[in-house]
Amino acid sequence: MSALEEQIRSAARQYLENGDVSVVIGYERGPKGKVRPAFVHQADDAERLVWSPECNLNLVTYLHNYKHSPRRGVPVPRVAVVVRPCDARAVNLLLHEQQIKRENVKVIGVTCAGSEVDGELRQACTVCQERVPVIYDVLVEPEQPVEVPEAQDDYGDVAEMESWTPGERLEYWAKEFDRCIRCYACRQACPGCYCFECVAEQVFPHWTSIALELPEKYFFHVMRAFHLAGRCVGCDACEVVCPMDIPLSKLNRMLAKEVEALFGYHTGDDPETLPPLATFSPEERLRL
């Protein structure tokens, strides 16, 4: 058991024993040894919680299940959630969008050394400069400080694709989207995707059919990327859960790059700054 796990468990135990929260959302090991999300309700069960680089989901998504009172007269549940630095910015996103209340959420922030996907360090983690969450109630720290990589994110992969011709890009995306089975796992795993009724499933207005053809798949993925423009925190949970390995992070990273270049905005750094599409500057004239 690592020092991180020990700290996560003791924080969870304390919260549950004091009655600060009714549930702690973290990770546990399943019967086959894989990590999976865990919902801990009893202080004694805090021993189930684990932490490892394989913990590559965004648990903030589950906060949407605790937004409302379960029945009349019962207060909104209080929840503690284990987050990485990128996930922590999703907490700020939801705070800003008034989806959650700060007093109802306890954030157990983990000093992150990067998460792994299939045993390899996630691409975004190799250039990630933030190792300590921007928002936390308890900070989980390792004995040795985590090294920040020297390489900064220059969006090289996105820039390379932008140098292609439109035909090549269409061919690339048609090939990638072709595998999509529209299981909507990307949407379910995303903390920013919480519409009561998703555009992809709305019948009135009927935005798109359920057909598994390129136009429908294109519509779904471009729609989802656009809805996350200036809101995506770059946790790559969508890509991690995708059963068909569609490189969804490329779409999100491309928009993140543009949002940063045009509006100087980085999602979730603080809960006060208005996101770029919720505000404007009367002087600006953008290239249209």
Added chain:
Amino acid sequence: MSENVFQPKIVAFLCNWCSYAGADLAGTSRTQYPPNVRIIRVPCSGRVDPLFALKAFQDGADGVMVLGCHPGDCHYQQGNYFAQRRYALMHRLLEFTGVESERLFVDWISASEGKKFAQVVTDFTERVRALGPVPIKRQTPALQEVSA
């Protein structure tokens, strides 16, 4: 219209207060412009969700125009500023996913700019004609499917 050349379908969302009046002026002053454009009147360019453009492409439009009041002239003070930010990102997203961003045209046209409206529609039609059919068009248009 000649049968031999490609006739693009163009959907134009015009804001009620400036661009629609501009198109009206183009009509009343008998200015010629291509009949490829289908005009939809909306209250404000801020009403035109970029998903409207995506849906139009999906349902067979080869080009989408969004025309609104000049910045500062919006009837609702700020609608066109919001539209400007949204379309700036949508343009880049379309370009990145391989659909030529020229197919989505955003401009500001005031009620007195009938000539400009006709000019803009003519130029845009020719540009889309050169690009050819949109690659992400559904095989069956949505309306036929519903009525079938």
